[in-house]
Amino acid sequence: MDLQRPDSYQGGAGPDFNEHVLHKTILVGDSGVGKTSLLVQFDQGKFIPGSFSATVGIGFTVSTGWHCQLCTWIWDTAGQERFRSVTHAYYRDAQALLLLYDITNKASFDNIRAWLTEIHEYAQRDVVIMLLGNKADMSSERVIRSEDGETLAREYGVPFLETSAKTGMNVELAFLAIAKELKYRAGQSADEPSFQIRDYVESQKKRSSCCSFM
Numbered sequence: 001m002d003l004q005r006p007d008s009y010q011g012g013a014g015p016d017f018n019e020h021v022l023h024k025t026i027l028v029g030d031s032g033v034g035k036t037s038l039l040v041q042f043d044q045g046k047f048i049p050g051s052f053s054a055t056v057g058i059g060f061t062v063s064t065g066w067h068c069q070l071c072t073w074i075w076d077t078a079g080q081e082r083f084r085s086v087t088h089a090y091y092r093d094a095q096a097l098l099l100l101y102d103i104t105n106k107a108s109f110d111n112i113r114a115w116l117t118e119i120h121e122y123a124q125r126d127v128v129i130m131l132l133g134n135k136a137d138m139s140s141e142r143v144i145r146s147e148d149g150e151t152l153a154r155e156y157g158v159p160f161l162e163t164s165a166k167t168g169m170n171v172e173l174a175f176l177a178i179a180k181e182l183k184y185r186a187g188q189s190a191d192e193p194s195f196q197i198r199d200y201v202e203s204q205k206k207r208s209s210c211c212s213f214m
């Protein structure tokens with residue numbers, strides 16, 4: 001799916017980012033795992049079903065978030081192999097990477113190790129990585145158990161969430177956790193002097209499962 005620069009962005013200063021550190025976050029993963037859909041859900045709060053058209057090269061959006069905790073440029077990359085050299089160029093400046101697989105597609109999960117190898121080759125050493133098992137709403141077609149995602153994430157020392165670009169499940173949490181980590185690293189989290197992204201994600205997951213009946 002192609003993303004255009006939003007109309008509101010005129011190439012100038014854009015939203016008032018002056019008092020915030022502006023970060024770059026990149027979405028990566030196999031073609032069709034739902035990178036564009038996740039970004040559209042986060043940015044516009046909507047899901048367009050069955051609208052799969054592969055991203056060509058790189059898509060772009062800017063989000064200021066709902067309370068400007070998320071001052072980050074978000075780049076949506078193409079999952080297809082033939083665009084890989086284009087996307088590699090974007091890894092270098094990224095502070096954060098959301099790495100997606102599709103819980104109904106085993107190959108997309110098996111390819112996560114290859115994606116991580118590529119990330120370690122091209123991205124900054126201290127890049128923040130989060131693993132996302134997307135399409136969690138498709139439970140009847142699930143082939144990757146949540147525990148398998150958790151185990152893989154633990155092996156690489158990265159936080160993990162299952163998401164659904166369709167229902168919006170955990171989409172805000174994923175972007176918010178990344179934003180909080182980047183803010184913490186930039187020394188802008190006076191209220192959270194020892195923020196740990198994995199602990200934060202785990203605590204928020206517990207909170208949403210404990211209160212989902214409410």
Ligand SMILES: Nc1nc2c(ncn2[C@@H]2O[C@H](COP(=O)(O)OP(=O)(O)OP(=O)(O)O)[C@@H](O)[C@H]2O)c(=O)[nH]1
Pocket residue numbers: 001029030031032033034035036037038048049050051052053054055056077078079080134135136137138163164165166167
């Ligand atoms: N049910 C369901 N469908 C999803 C979800 N996320 C994406 N899809 C569908 O999966 C297909 C592919 O989604 P895209 O967002 O275009 O995938 P992509 O990763 O951006 O693909 P590339 O641009 O080729 O890299 C589309 O038909 C989406 O509607 C989800 O969470 N749940």
